[in-house]
Amino acid sequence: MMGKKRKEIYEEEMMCDWMVRDVLRSEVRKWARRIGVEERLHEVHIRPMKRKWASISTRGRLTLNAELYRQPAKFRAEVIVHELVHLKLGHGSHNALFRSLVRAYLATADKER
Numbered sequence: 001m002m003g004k005k006r007k008e009i010y011e012e013e014m015m016c017d018w019m020v021r022d023v024l025r026s027e028v029r030k031w032a033r034r035i036g037v038e039e040r041l042h043e044v045h046i047r048p049m050k051r052k053w054a055s056i057s058t059r060g061r062l063t064l065n066a067e068l069y070r071q072p073a074k075f076r077a078e079v080i081v082h083e084l085v086h087l088k089l090g091h092g093s094h095n096a097l098f099r100s101l102v103r104a105y106l107a108t109a110d111k112e113r
């Protein structure tokens with residue numbers, strides 16, 4: 001049987017897990033709407049990743065590193081916007097258009113604060 005203390009810790013971890021996903025998902029939703037890729041974003045996965053903060057497929061599958069939750073909001077926005085602009089443009093290039101779109105969208109986030 002699980003001791004009380006152990007059970008509390010377990011529940012706390014479950015709660016954190018749920019909150020992490022919820023916070024990240026709502027941020028992704030907000031940005032997808034703003035960037036105009038809501039229709040193309042089909043799946044959002046949040047899981048531990050070893051080498052990357054995030055990745056996106058041309059089919060609209062976004063994967064976020066669960067550790068992002070521990071990063072500052074500004075950095076989370078940078079990662080999410082980066083991936084969603086890839087989806088918007090339909091390629092993985094970091095060309096001039098890509099960079100200027102990322103910059104422009106992130107500037108709208110700065111104004112919110």
Ligand SMILES: [Zn+2]
Binds near residue numbers: 082086092094
């Ligand atoms: Zn990229």
